[in-house]
Amino acid sequence: MSNSALTATRGDLRFDLRTWGPSDGEPVLLLHGFPQSGRSWEAVASRLADAGFFCVAPDQRGYSPGARPPRRRDYVLPELVADALAVVDDVVGPDARVHLVGHDWGAAVAWSLAARHPDRIATLTAVSVPPPRAFLRSLLTSRQGLASWYMYVFQLPWLPERALGSVERMRGVLRRIGQSREAADRDAALFAEPGRLTAALNWYRALFLTPPSFGPRVAVPTRFVWSDGDTALTRQCTVHAQTEVTGPYEFIELAGVSHWIPDEVPDQLAEIVAAHAKAHPA
Helix, strand or coil: CCCEEEEEEEEEEEEEEEEEECCCCCCCEEEECCCCCHHHHHHHHHHHHHCCEEEHHHHHCCCCCCCCCCCCCHHHHHHHHHHHHHHHHHHHCCCCCCCEEECCCCHHHHHHHHHHHHHHHHEEECCCCHHHHHHHHHHHCHHHHCHHHHHHHHHCCCCHHHHHHHHHHHHHEEEEEEEECHHHHHHHHHCCCCCHHHHHHHHHHCCCCCCCCCCCCCCEEEEEEEECCCCCCHHHHHCHHHHHHHCCCEEEEEEEEEECCHHHHHHHHHHHHHHHHHCCCC
């Protein structure tokens, strides 16, 4: 099915988004990670739409030109969670429950949204990234701290922008960390837009601006999908995830797949999401 380009608002912020599938289908909210956009969900969403789901994929804060505040502190996790909930309110309905799917940074937002607003979430499918509290434990107790070296580099002023600040350099980095040529071309081209890279980096730069406040554990039915070819997220970061979920939980490991799960194995991921949603309808 074809998708449509829409917008959702939260106060003065305007989020670009895409939808797929019948508007009366079970709603699925798809949250992208760094350095991507809602387009990264196209292959998964089109398959879910064919199965009758209504999919919504916003370009999140900093990635949408109309939702690009300038300060680092504008990108703390509670603001990102509130953005996602505002998209649901605007596009699906203020009392709607959705099937929530997030990859990479989108998974971090999804874990927090599901924990804090379980009345709005029918199921959670988190892809690649574990719950914030489990990730922090892995940083302190395993080699995940070394694998996350780039998170510390991104705290520096101007140097990351210099290293990644052209379409060609961004494309080269994405290819080196496992993206296909087609996906790297798609995502790197977005960074020709002035201000987009700094805004995307602000997600990382806001990490240490507020004290850890992880909130409640996740009570909704949850699937956590991780791939053993991920060079950014180690196996050690997955082992504590179950302790952060009080509801039904399933860990799914994909063998021989890189970090870029939605692009690399969309059939498999769409089936995981669809089966989960059908088992726990909204």
